[in-house]
Amino acid sequence: MEHSRRIGAVRRKLTRSGLTGLLVTHLPDVRYLCGFTGSSAALAITRRCARLFTDGRYRAQAAEEVQAAEIDIVNRTAAVAAVEWVAAQAGVESVGFEAARTTVADLARWRDALPARLRRTLLTPLPAPPVESLRLVKDDDELAILREAALIGCHLFDHILGFVRPGLREVEVAAELEHAARLAGAEGMSFETIVASGERSALPHGRATEARLPRRGFLTLDFGIIHKGYCSDMTRTVHFGSPRAEERAAYEAVLEAQAAAVEAVEAGARCGEVDEAARSVLRRAGLAEAFSHSTGHGVGLEIHEMPRIASGQTARLAAGMVVTIEPGVYLPGQFGIRIEDMVAVTRTGGEILTPAPKALIEL
């Protein structure tokens, strides 16, 4: 049972940290640990027990989704109820919470709910995310879902290739893509769809506008869907008409940079080395300045997860991580190009989850 195994991993981590409990309030973490998908919940984990707190709206849903934790339906804020419960457990002396996910107001409210003798000592802010670091390495169930999500993305790209033509507005392309995603069963888009055409392709995050697709020029599509709670993410850049020599050269440089970074992916490689694999190709092509962002990021229940594939990152990849590899070049006033795959890290290399074609497509 995956959820019990994951909660077990949290417990081992607690023990190593000298904590006797953990308060989990970030909903993707709650979902990861016990399967609950409702919009209001807190999960308390002690050495002996895991208990989910939510409200009456979710009684039936929690009973259906959650096996690895006890369920407590409460009529007050879930996290406050969780704090009160954990404070009452025998042997629980220090309970961690994620400092980066807890507001100053929440912490004050939690402390107010504690008996005076525990107010200063029970709750321990954790500077590093305690659950997201477990979510870094995907298990087989997660990899299977991420493969499906990525393939749905590839089918959508294929669909939209048959739809785009000069004169359409960018928003029409985004609308068609999102419509097709819905019909393909996506639960939603994993981020705001990027459709950037012509000169606008030089914007790394060009949201779809009323601009019309050009007779000649690039079109960058960067989009993702949510499937069984997991995010896909891919980018392809295609060209209307015949590219000029410098456009073709820049495309080939990005493609080579992307392939080099994918090639650098394997268990044990440092994230900064993978970034450098892409960056050095673009540097040799005289495009170092034009590659103005990092090479990639982890992806899973959230669209941006650890690790960061960026310059100087010394963290090492491990088998089961899923990352994006997405170098790009952006020449303001001229054009831009980005190519992005999702890649699962394996012991000996990387498995591309988004097998849509990458050779330059001329439409």
Next chain:
Amino acid sequence: MEHSRRIGAVRRKLTRSGLTGLLVTHLPDVRYLCGFTGSSAALAITRRCARLFTDGRYRAQAAEEVQAAEIDIVNRTAAVAAVEWVAAQAGVESVGFEAARTTVADLARWRDALPARLRRTLLTPLPAPPVESLRLVKDDDELAILREAALIGCHLFDHILGFVRPGLREVEVAAELEHAARLAGAEGMSFETIVASGERSALPHGRATEARLPRRGFLTLDFGIIHKGYCSDMTRTVHFGSPRAEERAAYEAVLEAQAAAVEAVEAGARCGEVDEAARSVLRRAGLAEAFSHSTGHGVGLEIHEMPRIASGQTARLAAGMVVTIEPGVYLPGQFGIRIEDMVAVTRTGGEILTPAPKALIEL
């Protein structure tokens, strides 16, 4: 100039609170006060100066959008730069920040950026949202945009009435609605589109599923778009085939409750009284238990804003507030009905911003 006026209102509020500065990090608040729409920013306001901090990606955009504040392009976290700047201003002794929007980790980082002599005294957590309370009352520019947003929503409802038919999947209805919204120029949907048909109409927040629209039964559509940054929100419930007597009676009760609450809207009315106007109608109809949520909420740059139109709320409406009025009844295993308008509060009553028909539509 609206932004200067709004920043002036913040300053008057600061003075009343004995504060010499305010740190604004919630992006809808930043947008409201200075017009900046980028995804990373902090705004520092002192008695003499307002200064926006953002990064190099937004250099051109900030220069174009922001007139009422100085602009500082920084290569570190915007809020940290803002804290450092404000600490260096003469005469600034206590700077408020919103406790409910600031994480424990952020506050630690901000304090670390301060000189030791200011670390304990400069930053003051504010329990109440300092800017959202100003955003409660919309000015004429905002009301004009909200009117437009609501009318786009009404046109979409009209469009979708011509699309829905028994046998379609709920997700196809959501896809069509969102597609049409994109083509109508919406920047996005303001929340996840609710399409709940047949027995599923008894779920107050039934997201669109693979379920097929019934030959006989209700269909609830609850959706909103984003237009110029502002949210619309409306719900209509229609019926396929001829409703049974109890379905018709329940619909009429919800419609009467909705009209009663709209009627109760006027400057000076307490929010709890507006809620009670709807609730008492449903109580008389024997449907008190079936109305399981509050009557409405404010709407503006965010889909859920103050005030809450709920039982026991003693806050008073003021001219310029925009609220939803959305009573509903939910009979699990049978059916549900909700009718929702956006209503602008005026001195003498309420102006319905969503004039789509509410009499029961049989399709």
